[in-house]
Amino acid sequence: MTDLSKLHTDKLYINGQWQNSHGGDLHAVICPATEEKICDVVQGTAEDVDLAVQAAREAFKTWRTTTAAERAAFLNAIADGMEARKEELIEAVSVALGCPAHITEWLHVDGPIYATRYYAKRAHLMEETEKAGHSLIMREPVGVCGFITPWNYPLHQFVGKVAPAIAAGCTMIAKPSEMTPLQDYVMAEIIDSVGLPAGVFNLVPGAGPIVGAALSAHPDIDMVSFTGSTRAGVEVARAAAPTVKRVCQELGGKSPFIITPDADLEAAVRWGCEDVFINTGQTCTALTRMLVPADRYEEAVEIAKRVAEEVKLGKGGDAFMGPLSSARQREIVRSYIDKGVSEGARLVAGGAEAPEGLEQGFYVKPTVFADVTNDMTIAREEIFGPVTCLIPYKDLDEAIAIANDSEYGLSSGVWAKDAESALPVVRRLEAGLCFVNGGEFNYDAPFGGFKRSGNGREFGEAGLDEFIELKSVQMPA
Structure with a gap:
């Protein structure tokens, strides 16, 4: 057993530092197998989101100009950190979600480690240009991203958003579910340990109607990626619409x-x-x-x-x-x-x-x-x-x-x-x-739905495409 009590669950991770919340409210994380409290996790506020977005916006100015090789090296280092702390990741997911640990390993942890390395191998796609007649087509990162992840596959969906965003050269603010936030704290510590530049990744846990709503509506966020219910997805899209930000949603199913x-x-x-x-x-x-x-x-x-x-x-x-x-x-x-x-x-x-x-x-x-x-x-x-x-x-x-x-x-x-x-x-x-x-x-293949199951794709090269803006450069004929 690993000691999850050593995680920084009383702090937010903003601009490369563990910081106090402006609200300070705590949310109890309950073990569903025993009904006992595991720990308390601090809850962020709209003001905390503002600070995280400010940090991400500032970091984007230089992070977007890094080479694909640099970003790939960071992703591989993060994957190495996940391997080194694999047992901690397994326990973090298992104890809060209730999935037996031996199943959590292959269902919730092995795949995200693979996916992190997958996107390290594909960061180079950002530097490739295509010719279309007398034009060049370039790829550029979409910008500052807000990520709202679910409780049922928390590490899976964290990596499905964070890894391609890093590969593309985006910066981000992640909000985990209040029920299963512990693996995000492990990941934040790993990200901090590999020296990812301050502000590229920020962690602001909190309630959906507060932190999630602030991310969705924030005028300085260029994209919001949400995984959850169709009902909540509609609210995210509605909040995002006035700022015309990109919205990627993986929602419900009845398959x-x-x-x-x-x-x-x-x-x-x-x-x-x-x-x-x-x-x-x-x-x-x-x-x-x-x-x-x-x-x-x-x-x-x-x-x-x-x-x-x-x-x-x-x-x-x-x-x-x-x-x-x-x-x-x-x-x-x-x-x-x-x-x-x-x-x-x-x-x-x-x-x-x-x-x-x-x-x-x-x-x-x-x-x-x-x-x-x-x-x-x-x-x-x-x-x-x-x-x-x-x-x-x-x-x-x-x-x-x-x-x-x-x-x-x-x-x-x-x-x-x-x-x-x-x-x-x-x-x-x-x-x-x-x-x-x-x-x-x-x-390696795209994941996403038709109809009211969402829009956009995660994983595979299509998952990277969600974080890309295409620029057409009209050259002399």
């Missing part, structure tokens, strides 16, 4: 998973259930609507029931699923389970009652609903808990119609007899991401 008639049903249903149950269902890309051929439906229901009942809950090394992130989130998930029952869905496994032996902690049973129709609340709204809905279909045209009948379009999945057979179905799905036959998330 479909089509199992084709020729698929390996056992493998497909098992993978689909585990996709929903991992991270206790608190995954925006979770494939929570499982679409199954009607003539194999009951077989699929039995497989899903068995998988749910096999899931080990807890925080130890044999646990697959930890608690939900908070008491409030547990109540939200329980209310959706009750709603599913009241609307006529068949409860196959799980339910709203506390799991036996886990009365302490914000635990919920992995839950499976059958006989779900796509007009039910549990099929329309993002539950953000370990709840999956099985929906029958008569043919693939109907399956695709059901899949696309959603205001969201973040993720999707298809399991067919082989990957090649899945691609014609994939092309008809209205989603920015699709998992085929159990394919894994890829940090």
